[in-house]
Amino acid sequence: MEIIKTNILTKRFGSTVATDNISIHVNQGEIYGFLGLNGAGKTTLIRMLLGMIKPDSGTITLFGNELTPQFRQWNDIGYLVETPYSYPNLSVYENLKVIYKLRQQNNPKVIDEIIEKLKLTKYRNTKANALSLGNQQRLGLAKALIHKPKLLILDEPINGLDPEGIVEVRELLINLAENGSTIFLSSHILGEISKVANRIAIIHEGRLIKELTTKELSSQIIKKILVQTTDNQKAIQHLQNANYSVKPIETNEIEITNSEALEKPELISKLLTENGLPPKQIFLFTEDLEMYFLRTIKGNKL
Template identity: 55%
Template structure:
């Protein structure tokens, strides 16, 4: 006779082991204030999970619970299929930055990395040189950490997070202080790590950059995970529209309505057509308006970005 109960239990365990991060109703209260409210997340190997929210939404509190820096009030965290509250021993498979980057101020960049190398009980000395090279810290390796710019201090923090080649990276605002070139370099580095199997959980307020690399996005608002979707789903949900301006937009709207379109006026006093078919028929619309004495002096496609999508969803939750 088949033991159905055991079979279901084994299936559940196998599913947990396939995920790098799982949270089950993860919650944190500070007295009567609910900072994180029943967060359920599942992240697979090689995914880049972008975690976004307003200041105070619960991002850093969630990250601290993922790393066992803070105990949850309720709920569980599983990393690599194991409950981190029960003798978890894979911390050396994880690299992280939480809030501001910390370094020993009176040690040089190299000395900071050497100390971290010893604390991690690593063996290969070449790891230090490799990460200095990768994060472009060569010319700063003998500079005291307290004399580094904010951008180079952030590079040092990333070096510490990456030196041991972790399987999981948990990064809280890793782009802080970086110049545009540095942001691009880190973006490409995270993408390469993901392609090689590293799982990345990243929180950032630079949403345009997050949108370029994240394979999944989670939006947290007032402690709740209010939206979660893949990059493919995000692309489908971003609003697309055709924007038009003529010398008489109100007359143009009446003409467009006669052709079956549903135009409206936006806050910039421009005509918008939300029907995505208008994007592929923009030449036809332009010709129609021109033939009716209203040649557009502005006609362009507009697509919502992650920042606009985020604000729209937050407003929906607030209203």
């Protein structure tokens, strides 16, 4: 079932086209990563999904129902948009109690359950204004999750979290999706999104550039083996005789790109050693995810 569907969604601010004819869909149980540099249009799209701003043109369908003023399923959605806002003079527990009431919940146990889930137990009675940025973010996530929404929309959810917090939130999101929740999350960090999302959309200057599964993304990342020996010219001869595609590169290394070589780099080592040219250096180069991102954006600018 399609939980989110946008159809040629456009929003302008003066002469800036913040989102330009964006059509995407997100299926139930998916973690959908919405990836773009700062200013790409991520928050604008999220604010439209949440009915906070109106598109200039195009439509949004959530849970199969078009988003109009009559839309009634807000309680099925949890969200965290930009810096989470909390009541500064209320404690973590009191802040959550406000949301609990707003969400018309009727089992007070859920407040402490969510506090525990987000590892905020130690800060239960701490005022929001005394929390670290990371714990404010955890409180924001707790507020988004307290009513066990079917759809979770998160704008840069790992902002401010330390590495341990990032891993915890990643595991939490994966667990929620495994239990049937649908998660739409934005980020400008491709490495992070690729660890958690099933599908990824790349947005740049308001336009959807690419939509692909995380598997497809991994197959599009450039990988190669780089070898250095005491006599690269001789080494190239031996490698070519064994049917490897090789070429010398400026860094005094040999580049090998065959998939067999990538799968079994030890065979390269063995071949060269047997021919009296043990590699001085051999390593598997994998394109940095940020490099992939920039390469994709460049390709679409032409």
